[in-house]
Amino acid sequence: MTDIIQLLPDHVANQIAAGEVVQRPASVVKELVENAIDAGSGNIQVVIKDAGKTLIQVVDDGKGMSLTDARMCFERHATSKIKTAEDLFSLQTKGFRGEALASIAAIAHVELKTKPEDDEVGTQIKVEGSKVTNQDVCVCPKGTSVSVKNLFYNIPARRNFLKSDAVETRHIIDEFQRVALAHPQIGFSLFHNGSELFQLPETNHRQRITNIFGGKTNEKLVPVTEETEIVEISGFVGKPEFAKKSRGEQFFFVNNRFIKSPYLNHAVVAAFEGLLKDKSYPSYFLFLNVDPKSIDINIHPTKTEIKFDDEHALYAILRSAIKHSLGQFNVAPVLDFDRDANLDTPYDYKNRSAEVPQVEVDRNFNPFQEENARTHKTGSSSFSSNFRKERGESWESLYTGLQTEDTPKPDSDFREIEFESEEVTGNLFQPSQDTEEKSTFQLHKKYIVSTLKSGILVIDQHRAHTRILYEEMLKNITVSAAVSQQLLFPLNLQFNTHEVEIIKQLQDSLEQTGFVFSEIKTDSVEIVGIPTLISESEVEILLEQLIADFENDVPDNGFSQTDLLAKSLAKGMAVKSGTLLNNTEQQHIVNRLFACKEPGLSPSNRSVFVTLTVDELDKKFM
Ligand code: ADP
Ligand code: MG
Numbered sequence: 320m321t322d323i324i325q326l327l328p329d330h331v332a333n334q335i336a337a338g339e340v341v342q343r344p345a346s347v348v349k350e351l352v353e354n355a356i357d358a359g360s361g362n363i364q365v366v367i368k369d370a371g372k373t374l375i376q377v378v379d380d381g382k383g384m385s386l387t388d389a390r391m392c393f394e395r396h397a398t399s400k401i402k403t404a405e406d407l408f409s410l411q412t413k414g415f416r417g418e419a420l421a422s423i424a425a426i427a428h429v430e431l432k433t434k435p436e437d438d439e440v441g442t443q444i445k446v447e448g449s450k451v452t453n454q455d456v457c458v459c460p461k462g463t464s465v466s467v468k469n470l471f472y473n474i475p476a477r478r479n480f481l482k483s484d485a486v487e488t489r490h491i492i493d494e495f496q497r498v499a500l501a502h503p504q505i506g507f508s509l510f511h512n513g514s515e516l517f518q519l520p521e522t523n524h525r526q527r528i529t530n531i532f533g534g535k536t537n538e539k540l541v542p543v544t545e546e547t548e549i550v551e552i553s554g555f556v557g558k559p560e561f562a563k564k565s566r567g568e569q570f571f572f573v574n575n576r577f578i579k580s581p582y583l584n585h586a587v588v589a590a591f592e593g594l595l596k597d598k599s600y601p602s603y604f605l606f607l608n609v610d611p612k613s614i615d616i617n618i619h620p621t622k623t624e625i626k627f628d629d630e631h632a633l634y635a636i637l638r639s640a641i642k643h644s645l646g647q648f649n650v651a652p653v654l655d656f657d658r659d660a661n662l663d664t665p666y667d668y669k670n671r672s673a674e675v676p677q678v679e680v681d682r683n684f685n686p687f688q689e690e691n692a693r694t695h696k697t698g699s700s701s702f703s704s705n706f707r708k709e710r711g712e713s714w715e716s717l718y719t720g721l722q723t724e725d726t727p728k729p730d731s732d733f734r735e736i737e738f739e740s741e742e743v744t745g746n747l748f749q750p751s752q753d754t755e756e757k758s759t760f761q762l763h764k765k766y767i768v769s770t771l772k773s774g775i776l777v778i779d780q781h782r783a784h785t786r787i788l789y790e791e792m793l794k795n796i797t798v799s800a801a802v803s804q805q806l807l808f809p810l811n812l813q814f815n816t817h818e819v820e821i822i823k824q825l826q827d828s829l830e831q832t833g834f835v836f837s838e839i840k841t842d843s844v845e846i847v848g849i850p851t852l853i854s855e856s857e858v859e860i861l862l863e864q865l866i867a868d869f870e871n872d873v874p875d876n877g878f879s880q881t882d883l884l885a886k887s888l889a890k891g892m893a894v895k896s897g898t899l900l901n902n903t904e905q906q907h908i909v910n911r912l913f914a915c916k917e918p919g920l921s922p923s924n925r926s927v928f929v930t931l932t933v934d935e936l937d938k939k940f941m
Pocket of ligand 2: 413415
């Protein structure tokens with residue numbers, strides 16, 4: 320048999336390896352910027368065209384390369400950063416594999432211009448698909464400029480696989496922010512299609528965070544510092560009341576390298592225990608410095624995971640450092656670390672006096688009332704009395720021990736007392752109820768129960784309201800031009816660049832719902848009109864929710880964009896579970912729900928109501 324195994328030609332091997340390192344334009348930005356940092360630059364400029372698909376250029380003022388190095392840097396495994404395997408354990412640089420430039424040059428048109436400070440002239444080299452096509456001397460300033468054009472030009476499958484410009488730009492912004500946050504002592508700028516997205520002067524960590532995430536961030540930050548033998552921690556956490564609806568502002572850096580760590584994230588969240596509202600995420604910008612020997616970053620070129628020697632200790636230190644900071648800055652009342660955190664009172668409770676628990680009885684509840692049964696003025700307390708009749712006196716035992724001032728002892732006067740007081744309130748506050756027959760009541764502040772001829776209907780109030788608002792919103796957008804209410808004073812909302820990008824992409828659709836933007840800057844938006852369905856105080860929360868919902872992908876397609884937008888806004892505006900609804904509100908929801916095109920399903924395809932027919936009930940009683 321003849322031999323069939325051959326070594327792959329270099330350019331093929333490079334192309335294959337490139338797939339590992341370069342997944343999208345953002346990976347190129349990351350690699351080039353990291354090289355610029357490793358070269359000791361004081362200023363780094365990133366220029367992007369068409370989300371990096373046409374051009375990615377990184378210009379630095381670092382140490383530059385000699386002519387030979389400029390040729391060498393495109394070879395695979397060519398690096399100036401480590402010499403021996405031992406060097407891996409004392410790594411101070413971002414790069415060390417010597418793979419990035421070789422990979423990028425295998426799948427794009429690359430032009431390099433570089434000059435060390437002391438040299439008279441610099442070197443210019445052009446590489447296309449791993450082949451050097453041109454080499455020349457050039458006049459250029461100290462430092463290095465790398466231009467990457469037509470990324471993936473020779474791997475059409477990869478190129479087609481790229482997402483929309485908007486999505487790719489956001490990936491680039493993410494990478495850019497990560498390195499910029501880790502290196503405040505370096506000036507950075509980012510330009511996209513000629514417009515400036517970031518201009519970050521050299522500064523300190525706090526100022527850098529503020530420059531990236533907007534002016535108001537500063538007042539939200541609580542400093543965290545801790546020094547122990549195994550780790551030095553510095554950085555900031557956001558005050559709990561500013562916790563976001565998305566995880567957008569959570570950053571860990573280990574030895575100035577951005578990493579993701581669900582485990583350490585848990586430590587932070589644990590430190591915030593009791594301080595956060597449901598489903599909100601604390602912001603954090605935490606810089607951990609550890610001995611390079613105690614970590615293993617050699618896992619994968621593009622992975623952001625990292626292995627620590629002593630993760631448990633790190634967890635404990637991080638958690639207590641943050642708790643300490645939150646306590647010290649009066650954000651939380653906790654100063655004593657040995658105490659069980661579960662025993663601590665969440666801070667927004669600390670000024671409240673303890674309340675006597677109350678028993679809630681819905682006095683309007685009357686599932687057994689028949690169409691033309693007793694029609695006393697408010698229809699109240701008939702539940703108690705009827706219930707009592709049915710069950711004899713024994714039900715009273717259910718309430719033993721639960722009585723408070725508000726729940727009178729169920730003695731023989733119970734019905735009368737209730738009746739009187741209810742009647743007075745009824746007359747004063749609910750005049751319209753006089754004539755209306757009540758056919759709904761609320762269960763657990765979550766469900767609206769309504770009687771049907773054939774049985775009962777249990778409606779999830781949040782989903783029902785979401786369905787109603789969703790259809791209304793879609794109608795506004797697609798059929799009629801949405802009406803918007805003019806705001807007396809323009810509303811100025813701060814967002815970070817990333818968030819503003821999302822709003823920009825959604826601007827058309829948002830305007831169709833009734834939003835009117837007077838100005839969109841890189842870190843804020845000014846709103847002068849809002850949809851009539853929304854109140855001014857809700858706007859910020861709704862937009863935040865919206866951004867969180869669109870964080871991962873903004874569909875280009877107008878229809879699905881509108882649809883998602885309507886879903887997100889409806890979800891945000893709808894009454895939540897846990898909200899007490901009065902009878903008029905309950906009726907309103909029921910009536911409007913059944914005027915919907917698809918009352919049975921929430922916009923996210925979940926059941927809105929269930930029915931229980933008399934037949935089914937009968938069966939249960941067999
Ligand atoms: P690595 O960064 O892992 O060493 P790269 O392929 O990214 O591998 O770069 C190869 C080498 O080229 C680097 O080790 C460095 O010596 C040189 N180099 C790359 N970019 C720059 C730059 N902007 N300034 C100076 N030298 C650079
Ligand atoms: Mg590198």
